[in-house]
Structures are given as C-alpha cells and as structure tokens.
Amino acid sequence: KAGVTQTPRYLIKTRGQQVTLSCSPISGHRSVSWYQQTPGQGLQFLFEYFSETQRNKGNFPGRFSGRQFSNSRSEMNVSTLELGDSALYLCASSIGTGTHNEQFFGPGTRLTVL
Amino acid sequence: DAKTTQPNSMESNEEEPVHLPCNHSTISGTDYIHWYRQLPSQGPEYVIHGLTSNVNNRMASLAIAEDRKSSTLILHRATLRDAAVYYCILCPYNQGGKLIFGQGTELSVKP
Numbered sequence: 001k002a003g004v005t006q007t008p009r010y011l012i013k014t015r016g017q018q019v020t021l022s023c024s025p026i027s028g029h030r031s032v033s034w035y036q037q038t039p040g041q042g043l044q045f046l047f048e049y050f051s052e053t054q055r056n057k058g059n060f061p062g063r064f065s066g067r068q069f070s071n072s073r074s075e076m077n078v079s080t081l082e083l084g085d086s087a088l089y090l091c092a093s094s095i096g097t098g099t100h101n102e103q104f105f106g107p108g109t110r111l112t113v114l
Numbered sequence: 115d116a117k118t119t120q121p122n123s124m125e126s127n128e129e130e131p132v133h134l135p136c137n138h139s140t141i142s143g144t145d146y147i148h149w150y151r152q153l154p155s156q157g158p159e160y161v162i163h164g165l166t167s168n169v170n171n172r173m174a175s176l177a178i179a180e181d182r183k184s185s186t187l188i189l190h191r192a193t194l195r196d197a198a199v200y201y202c203i204l205c206p207y208n209q210g211g212k213l214i215f216g217q218g219t220e221l222s223v224k225p
Contacts, residue, residue, distance in 0.1 A: 004157075033211045042218075043158070043201075048211035056212040090157050092213075099146045099210040105157030 002026065004093050004106035012112045018079040021109045025072050025093030031055075032074040033103065034066060037088040046089075049074055050097050078111075086113045118202045123220045126192045134187040134219055136202030141182050144207035149176065149187050151198040152218075158201065161187065197223045 005024045013019050025032050033056075034046040045058040049068035066076040072093075078085055088108045094101040119137040126132040138147065149161040162169055162176045164185075169176040175188040189196055201218040 031211045033213070035213075035215075043152075043213075043215035045212055045214060050211065056209065058212075092157070092211075094210060097208060097211050099205050099207050100163070101210045102160040102163075103150075103158075103211070103213065105159065108157055 004091060004104050006089075006091050006106040006109050008109060009107065010110045010112075012114060013081050014114050015081055015083060017081050018077060019081060019111060020075055020077045021089055021091075021111070023074045023076075023091030023093075023106060025074070025091075026104055029093035029095050029104070030072050031094045031097050031101070032068055032072065033092045033094075034074070034076050035090045035092065036060075037090060037108070038086075043090070046076065048097070055097060081113045083113050085111065087111060118204060118216050120200070120202055120216060120219045122217065123222070126189075126196075126221060126223050128194060128223055128225050129191050132189040132192045132196070132221065132223075134189070134200050134202075134221065135184065136186070137184045138202070138204055139183045141204055142206070145204040146207070147176065147178060147182075147185050148203045148205050148213070149174070149200060150203065150213070150215075151196075151200045153195075153198045158215075161200070163205070192221075192223045194223050194225060197221060 033048040048056040068074045092103040092105045148163040150158040152158040177186045199218040
C-alpha cells in the first residue's frame with residue numbers, strides 16, 4: 001500500500017502570496033489531519049477532516065483553511081502569507097476518527113516564506 | 115487539552131533497554147495515552163497506545179500506572195535507528211484525528 005503523499009515537497013513563496021498544499025491519504029483512509037511544525041512551536045494541530053467535513057480545528061488564524069474531497073484527498077490553503085508561516089506542514093491519514101486509529105504521517109511540505 | 119510532561123532528552127546505549135517516562139496528572143477517564151516518535155527528517159510515526167492496561171507490540175511496551183497519572187514507554191533493546199524524538203500524547207475518546215504534541219523526549223542511542 002502506498003503511504004501518505006504530499007505535494008509539493010518544497011515551496012518558496014513571498015509575503016502576501018497564498019499557497020495551496022495537497023495531501024493524498026492512504027487508500028481506504030477517510031480521515032485527514034494537518035499539522036504545522038516549526039523549531040520554536042514544535043508540532044501544532046491545524047485541522048482534521050472526515051468525510052469532507054471539518055471535525056476539529058486548532059488555534060490558527062482564519063488565513064489557514066482546508067477542505068477534503070469525496071475521494072478523501074485534502075488540501076490546505078494559507079492566504080496572505082507571513083514570514084512566520086515558514087514551516088514544515090505535515091498531513092496524516094487514518095481509517096477513521098476513533099482514538100484507536102493509528103495516524104500515518106506523510107513526509108511533509110517544506111514552505112519557505114521570503 | 116490535558117497536558118503531558120516528558121524529560122527533554124535521554125541517552126541510551128545500543129542493545130540496552132530504554133524507559134521513557136511521561137507524566138499526565140490531569141488525565142481524564144476517557145483519555146487514551148498515545149506514543150509517537152519522529153525520526154530525523156521524517157514525519158512522526160505511531161509507536162503504541164493504551165487506556166488502562168499495559169500494552170505490548172512489536173516495537174515497544176507501554177506501562178501505565180494504576181492511577182493513570184503517568185506512563186512509561188519501554189524499548190526493550192535500543193538500536194541506533196531508535197534515535198528520535200518521542201512524544202507522549204493524551205487523546206480524548208473519539209478525537210483520534212487531533213493529536214496535541216508536547217515537546218517530547220529526544221532520545222540518543224550510543225553505539
């Protein structure tokens with residue numbers, strides 16, 4: 001089975017631009033979660049989607065948004081980029097939303113904002 | 115969200131057991147204890163999880179205190195590949211998709 005894939009792997013943007021990151025979950029997985037990882041704040045939960053619905057949202061400004069498609073693929077969008085948005089963005093998928101479900105993480109998208 | 119406390123770093127020798135502690139004194143009755151680890155330049159990977167009873171799998175064992183206010187991840191024979199940051203996470207029931215990571219414990223393994 002193929003793992004979680006994220007595209008692109010690396011991205012460079014300038015302040016004020018917007019960016020869209022993509023995540024393809026493991027086949028059969030219906031839950032997708034997004035995380036931001038920075039040296040200063042560590043790993044922070046962004047949001048979780050299940051069956052095209054946002055189930056949970058972390059403490060991030062409205063510039064961060066996401067969606068999930070009927071095939072469970074997910075995208076996250078960041079508008080009006082700031083320097084502080086430079087980070088590794090990780091996506092994780094699991095079969096469902098239950099606590100017993102292991103989350104499988106992708107390799108991440110490294111976003112640099114200049 | 116309930117918090118966990120872990121040592122910032124630990125050292126181990128290769129092929130020796132490693133006990134990674136985690137304190138979670140504010141755990142609620144429906145919180146599961148999950149452990150993930152992140153190897154250098156990779157996304158986190160699942161290690162083990164439990165509720166009340168001790169758990170074993172091919173990677174590790176999880177020992178949970180009777181009052182559930184602490185737990186210990188046990189790697190039975192550390193290898194160089196086990197060098198990683200280990201995260202102890204409390205996961206409320208039915209919130210499996212929302213992992214709140216702390217700072218974790220950076221484990222280094224000496225040959």
